[in-house]
Amino acid sequence: MGWLVLIVLGGVAVYVMRPEERLRVARAVLRPIEDAWFAVQDERAKKDPFRDALQARTRWPLATWTIAAVNAAVFIIGGHGEPDTLVHWGGSVAPLTTGGDWWRLLTAPFVHSGFIALVVSIAGLLQPAMLVERLLGPAALATVFLSGGVLSTVIHLAIDPLEVSAGATGAVLAVYGTLVAIVVRGALRRSEFTISLPFLRWLAPATTVFLLHALWTGDLAGPAGLVPLATGFVFGIVLAWTMEEGWTTAWRAAAMPIATVIIAAVVGLPLRGVMDARPDIARIVVEEDRTARDYASAIGQFKLGALKAEAVAQIIERRIEPVLTETQTRLGALTHVPADQKPLVTAANDYVALRLESWQLRAKALHKSSMRMLRDADDKERASLVLLEKLRPPA
Helix, strand or coil: CHHHHHHHHHHHHHHHCCHHHHHHHHHHHHHHHHHHHHHHHHHHHCCCHHHHHHHHHCCCCHHHHHHHHHHHHHHHCCCCCCHHHHHHCCCECHHHHCCCCCCHHHHHHHCCCCHHHHHHHHHHHHHHHHHHHHHHCHHHHHHHHHHHHHHHHHHHHHHCCCCCECCCHHHHHHHHHHHHHHHHHHHHCCCCCCCCHHHHHHHHHHHHHHHHHHHHHCCCCCHHHHHHHHHHHHHHHHHHCCHHHCCCCHHHHHHHHHHHHHHHHHHHHHHCCCCCCHHHHHHHHHHHHHHHHHHHHHHHHHHHCCCCHHHHHHHHHHHHHHHHHHHHHHHHCCCCCCHHHHHHHHHHHHHHHHHHHHHHHHHHHHHHCCHHHHHHHHHHHHHHHHHHHHHCCCC
């Protein structure tokens, strides 16, 4: 809204100006742009051995463009938005990924939650990736990008198995790590492939925006960002060791994906079979509300004389108790849930046991017309409903 107000006010100001005033304002605004343009052209006209060496080795960074194009294409055709949509397009979540969809470790970096995430990732990737590809080759760049994405995704799984993981931040940080290694390598052993200062200045704007965004989202401050960054640096040293001789050889480039697979297996395999207890917990709450309504309806008919006590007891035994028995079976199957859900599952089991016992006592009390047993059933019901409140989602 603030920008709109400024635009409107600026338009009004220009409208009321005299022609010569408009000309002076236009010159004042355009002169800095013109000066910057000519400065860029002068900089490009200067002889730069590093730039010439890059052009001679790799004229077209096709791998970089392909990675950026795939990210953009997935976003455009629908691979963004809510968690369910992200999962549909290849986002990673432990029950699916470690349950057999291991390919999600590779696809998650190409799925983005929103337009800002996409733009920042691509802007932060393009320039560093072009340098890495031209110096080390397209296979090395693809290896670093995919390996960084896999490492970031699998670490996200370990931290929060049930949170949907998507985005290229980890993959881009791995490319940054490799670029830093190339800079260090060039500084220690200078050659025509030592990155020149103008190129580093050229990287600064997009790099700054990307790193600030990564800090803001928390990716750069956590292991899901730092591990790919460090891994990219370590393997960048290995890959850049002989960069003067040409592109990275296949056996050198293979070292990073092999290590990545080992790390992913160590982190990801223990998560196999992890379950999300939340749908079952939510179902318990729904079933309690439904059975409570059914019982209240039956008691209303009993008070009106339309049902006998035996009939109410049969409703409990045939329609309510089987639901709780089935719930106990489902909860018993939740053997591998995340640590933060274990207290919830324990409370659910305690609730179901108490609630089933309260209904069984109530049915017996109705059969025997026992007020004492009804009071015992009421006590157990109150205790179970206290546990049920812990299972209800916050309002």
